[in-house]
Amino acid sequence: MPYHWRWDVFLEPAPAGGTTYLGWMLAGLRMTVGLSLASWLLAFGLGSVMGVLRTVPNRLLSALAAAYVEVFRNVPLLVQLFLWYFVAPELVPIRAGTWFKQLAPNTQLFLSAMLCLAFFTGARICEQVRAGIQSLARGQRSAGLALGLSLAQTYRFVLVPQAFRIIVPPLTSEILNLFKNSAVASTIGLLELAAMGRQLVDYTAQPYESFIAVTALYLGVNVLILLLMRGVERRSRLKGTLGAGGVASQ
Amino acid sequence: MSGYDLDFSSVPGALPFLWTGMKVTLRITVTAILAGIAWGTVLALFRLSGNRVLSAFSAGYVDTFRSIPLIMVLLWFFLLVPAALEKLLNIPRHADTRLTSAMVAFALFQAAYYAEIIRAGIQSVSRGQLFAALALGMTGWKAMRLVVLPQAFRAMTPLLLTQSVILFQDTSLVYVSALTDFFGAAYKVGDRDGRLVEMLLFAGAVYFAGSFAASRLVRHLQRRLAR
Numbered sequence: 001m002p003y004h005w006r007w008d009v010f011l012e013p014a015p016a017g018g019t020t021y022l023g024w025m026l027a028g029l030r031m032t033v034g035l036s037l038a039s040w041l042l043a044f045g046l047g048s049v050m051g052v053l054r055t056v057p058n059r060l061l062s063a064l065a066a067a068y069v070e071v072f073r074n075v076p077l078l079v080q081l082f083l084w085y086f087v088a089p090e091l092v093p094i095r096a097g098t099w100f101k102q103l104a105p106n107t108q109l110f111l112s113a114m115l116c117l118a119f120f121t122g123a124r125i126c127e128q129v130r131a132g133i134q135s136l137a138r139g140q141r142s143a144g145l146a147l148g149l150s151l152a153q154t155y156r157f158v159l160v161p162q163a164f165r166i167i168v169p170p171l172t173s174e175i176l177n178l179f180k181n182s183a184v185a186s187t188i189g190l191l192e193l194a195a196m197g198r199q200l201v202d203y204t205a206q207p208y209e210s211f212i213a214v215t216a217l218y219l220g221v222n223v224l225i226l227l228l229m230r231g232v233e234r235r236s237r238l239k240g241t242l243g244a245g246g247v248a249s250q
Numbered sequence: 251m252s253g254y255d256l257d258f259s260s261v262p263g264a265l266p267f268l269w270t271g272m273k274v275t276l277r278i279t280v281t282a283i284l285a286g287i288a289w290g291t292v293l294a295l296f297r298l299s300g301n302r303v304l305s306a307f308s309a310g311y312v313d314t315f316r317s318i319p320l321i322m323v324l325l326w327f328f329l330l331v332p333a334a335l336e337k338l339l340n341i342p343r344h345a346d347t348r349l350t351s352a353m354v355a356f357a358l359f360q361a362a363y364y365a366e367i368i369r370a371g372i373q374s375v376s377r378g379q380l381f382a383a384l385a386l387g388m389t390g391w392k393a394m395r396l397v398v399l400p401q402a403f404r405a406m407t408p409l410l411l412t413q414s415v416i417l418f419q420d421t422s423l424v425y426v427s428a429l430t431d432f433f434g435a436a437y438k439v440g441d442r443d444g445r446l447v448e449m450l451l452f453a454g455a456v457y458f459a460g461s462f463a464a465s466r467l468v469r470h471l472q473r474r475l476a477r
Contacts, residue, residue, distance in 0.1 A: 207329050
């Protein structure tokens with residue numbers, strides 16, 4: 001039986017939400033973007049702190065950060081998500097668990113997915129930040145300390161600002177990875193873009209149109225992030241490094 | 251204190267079932283590694299071939315697969331492979347082709363990631379090696395196969411292995427097709443016995459042990475190669 005293409009299916013009213021199937025799709029896209037943004041902010045903060053801890057001259061703190069990275073890099077993302085959603089609420093203190101279970105179901109899903117993506121991505125950002133700090137000349141740290149800055153001040157004013165500017169390109173790919181990884185939230189039932197695609201297949205029986213639309217939306221946002229980050233990369237280049245184009249343009 | 255009493259007593263009895271699941275996981279992983287590296291090598295050679303059409307095809311293939319979430323890729327293949335098998339080999343659509351679909355999807359998806367590693371590996375071989383091989387009278391293909399590729403693969407083995415550890419973890423996503431891999435088996439047992447918490451923790455621990463050991467091995471290898 002030949003496949004019957006029906007692209008106008010998106011304009012038909014959806015069975016819930018008082019909107020069309022296109023409306024469902026866009027709601028899914030909003031959820032994906034919202035989840036990615038919230039997770040990114042958390043991941044960036046967590047990864048930066050852990051990345052700094054990995055380089056401080058304190059055995060305990062750097063071992064702690066190293067353990068964090070190993071755990072979150074060596075367990076599959078899907079398993080981590082299920083651990084956050086099904087296991088963590090049982091193992092935290094009773095009051096926190098009860099609080100979580102009394103939240104609206106969608107809020108529970110969103111929080112679990114957000115924490116999962118944040119801790120997973122944070123471990124990768126941690127490694128980037130560490131590499132960035134370690135790539136700086138040793139003299140930077142010594143000079144900061146010799147000027148009478150405390151260790152914290154040396155990090156705050158000398159090391160971290162430079163490291164961040166060096167690692168913008170790898171951070172770009174982490175943003176893209178996080179955005180793609182957010183699709184894993186569909187497995188616990190959060191209605192983000194991929195989940196909406198599957199739901200559309202169930203309701204409309206037009207799998208190809210649904211999947212093509214979802215895939216196109218992922219590709220579109222992907223390109224958008226790339227263009228945006230290319231601008232950031234251009235503005236944040238560290239003067240005097242090869243990345244600044246100084247060598248080539250002279 | 252949490253009010254939950256951990257009870258791992260249903261783990262030992264479930265081990266044979268979990269092992270059948272692990273065999274599915276390993277089958278997908280190994281197939282995808284072998285087919286992915288082979289196809290990834292072809293894609294890398296296309297990219298570097300100097301032929302515009304081949305190189306554009308390779309770039310388009312790699313960029314597309316790398317911009318789509320793996321879950322979407324899997325959903326696509328669980329839709330497309332049964333339809334293709336029916337058309338080409340006359341296999342009825344209701345036959346269980348999920349394992350085949352998963353293997354094809356992971357192989358083609360991983361090839362995009364392997365291709366980038368292999369391309370960088372080939373480019374890291376010094377030019378003189380190629381020129382020397384050509385000067386000795388080898389054809390371009392022979393020089394590539396006997397001189398450039400062996401050196402490139404030696405240099406990029408750690409990266410290929412690291413990527414394969416990620417693949418091993420990612421195979422858990424066949425969950426979207428309800429295929430019973432190791433994770434699927436753990437989830438089913440936990441759900442059946444009302445011990446989901448323990449089974450998920452156990453599954454996490456097994457993945458961790460496997461991936462951690464493999465990454466350590468890779469690091470060891472990397473150090474030996476660097477010497």
